[in-house]
Amino acid sequence: MTNQQLVDELVGNAHGNVERVQEILGAHPELVNAAASWGETPIQAAAQMGDRSMTEYLLSLGAPLDICTAVMLGRGDVVDEMLAADPAQAQATGAHGLPVLYYPVPHAEQAIAESLLAAGADVNAGGGMATPLHAAVSFNQPAMARWLLDHGAEADAKDYNGKTPLELAQEKGLDNLAGILNSL
Numbered sequence: 001m002t003n004q005q006l007v008d009e010l011v012g013n014a015h016g017n018v019e020r021v022q023e024i025l026g027a028h029p030e031l032v033n034a035a036a037s038w039g040e041t042p043i044q045a046a047a048q049m050g051d052r053s054m055t056e057y058l059l060s061l062g063a064p065l066d067i068c069t070a071v072m073l074g075r076g077d078v079v080d081e082m083l084a085a086d087p088a089q090a091q092a093t094g095a096h097g098l099p100v101l102y103y104p105v106p107h108a109e110q111a112i113a114e115s116l117l118a119a120g121a122d123v124n125a126g127g128g129m130a131t132p133l134h135a136a137v138s139f140n141q142p143a144m145a146r147w148l149l150d151h152g153a154e155a156d157a158k159d160y161n162g163k164t165p166l167e168l169a170q171e172k173g174l175d176n177l178a179g180i181l182n183s184l
Contacts, residue, residue: 050106
């Protein structure tokens, strides 16, 4: 196995297989910040999945804390500091170009979402990949879906598979979210 293949396996497993991540990094701690062939790092994968324990583990090994990761972890004070130091962070993106407003959704960090919105984050960013509203469906967060819609989220935005949030909700059998999205 080449080093890049090992990095790709590490990042792939950082989407949810903590045991394999620990095994790989136990043998190769120098790979903690390595990028997969598609450009994603282990901490970006963990943050994208809303996996707080994996993310904290990677941080303990020296992975960097960017704004998307801080948002997902619910570290509002750190997010506020980052936005004060660089207001352009409100337009930051994480793995796969996911917008910063995607990251408060997994754990319904509405106060952080409010701060990001006040700083200029776009509730419709991420079109073509996944918008924050798509994240609300993916993580089954009806309150965040309602909040996003109340703040101008476009319910007909399409993700990387060409699906709207409503189509995703119906596909996943999330009747509560489908009801919210269908009532528009």
